[in-house]
Amino acid sequence: MLFDQYKPSEHFDEMFEQQDCRGPYSEFKDHLQKFSKKKLFQLQDSADKAQMSMGMTFNVYHDNQGIEKILHLDLIPRIISGKEWEIIEKGLIQRITALNMFIGDLYHEQRILKEGIIPEELVLTSQDFLKPCVGLNPPKGIWCHITGSDIVRDKSGKFYVLEDNLRCPSGVSYLLENREIIKQAFPQLFSNIGVRPVSDYSNMLLAMLQNLSDKPNPTVVVLTPGIYNSAYFEHSYLAQQMGVELVTGQDLITQDNRVYMQTTKGLKQVDVIYRRIDDTFLDPNTFNPKSMLGVPGIFEAYKAGNVALANAPGTGVADDKAIYAYVPRIIKFYLGEEPILENVPTYLCSEKEDLEYVLENIEELVVKETNAAGGYGMMIGPKASKEEHAKFRKLVAAEPRKYIAQPTLSLSTVPTITEAGIAPRHVDLRPYILYGKEIKVLPGALTRVALVEGSLVVNSSQGGGSKDTWVLFD
Secondary structure (H helix, E strand, O other), rough: OOOOOOOOOOOOOEEEOOOOEHHHHHHHHHHHOOOHHHHHHHHHHHHHHHHHHHEEEEEEOOOOOOOOOEEEEEEEEEEOOOHHHHHHHHHHHHHHHHHHHHHHHHOOOOHHOOOOOOOOHHHHOOOOHHHHHHHOOOOOOOOOOEOOEEEEEEOOOOOOEEEOOOOOOOHHHHHHHEEEEEEOOOOOHHHHOOEOOOOHHHHHHHHHOOOOOOOOOOOOEEEOOOOOOHHHHHHHHHHHHOOOOOOOOHHHHEEOEEEEEEEEOOEEOEEEEEEEEOOHHOOOOOOOOOOOOOOHHHHHHHHHHOOOOOOOOHHHHHHHHHHOOOOHHHHHHHHHHOOOOOOOOOEEEHHHHHHHHHHHHHEEEEEEEEEOOOOOOOEEHHHOOOOOHHHHHHHHHHOOOHHEEEEEEEOOOEEEEEOEEEEEEEEEEEEEEEEEEEEEEEEEEEEEEEOOOOOOOOOOHHHHEEEEEEEEEO
16 A cells, blocks of 8 residues: 555654544545555656646756756645635735735835834845835735745644745746646546635736726736746746736837837737836836846836836835744734734844844754745755854854844655655645735645655755645535
8 A cells, every 4th residue: 555654754744643644635545545656656757747748847047957847746735624724815815915005104104114113224224125116106006916925834733924925926837737737647536525726816817917907908918037037937828828928028118108019010008017027127227227127117107007017016025034024013013913824933133132043053043045035045054064054154144134044944744756655745835815806815825845855945946846735625
């Protein structure tokens, strides 16, 4: 039997409590037990080939062996009960509501700074607090239209938000395509178990983008940095699924504070842009003058209300990992509520006592650069060498504002197919939240899995893989 040799680790295992199968997994386990090890490996090989044939690849900038890799999809899904998902959903809606109010406040009255809830210097020294956005009023008052928050589960089984991704969160295309591949591998299970569908995401995304314009049939485009971007597959996939044009900065021009797309029939005005370009590369006239990716004049067109951008420029300030530490206070300040989903305890190296603690205990902590993403600028103390400890001590001591630290988390595990058989591997969870007429959480998520035994790094750029996430109707 496939799970006879499976040994859950000392961490929380999503499928097993000691040797007993948890309720949401029971029917899946019974179904999978009918497979031989050989049959399971054949299915896994077919899934790998399906990903490659679908073009589900990404670029790894630091990899000299080649630019394209698949985000390995493990066939064993992560399954979440409807009851647990309800907690996640409510917590994320609360969090995004407060963060949207926070961003709007920062670029207007700055009440939260004046009342001393967050140190003013912490915000104003963030590289993602953009002074040109002060006084900006985004369409419908929405700043963070698309968010991908990362959630982890500790030894007790409790969910925590690890970080918020409000700039250009990626990965939803892999979630959608993973589902199609897994449905082919286990066609009977979805209706039997009662898995909530995720296929409507592209329609939800398009409706949200169209809502940003007052025109009855607005022209929407996806703005990509180009084919060499690590998430280009996603950019082209989402444009295709929504039935809109995929454009680069060279395809767009501005005239009279309006944005136009160059087509074979002439210029066509663009009303809404789902931009997958970082804030400071959007407009060389306003932000980075060296940017070759953006569109000169697009920010002025945006300020004039002639084009909508998702996410709004300036939203990245809430991505700063130092700001993250204050999100519970942000929720309390704007909503008068306690957070439904708690933060991971965080040490701010910009604060003297925290800095001293981090430098003394760096071997036991996870140190992160506040503006980095994708697993870069990070050190996991218990897994790092003495040389890395020394290196990060110097980095943190030299520029404390650039770093935070957190306890080394005990990420939960999910059974995963390895060369030796099925074994536990650590996972996190990235749900996707859309903020249009209302805030909606897609009833599924990208589960990222650390494929190396014992590793806690799940990022695709660092060798991680993915799993389909089944949210049940119960």
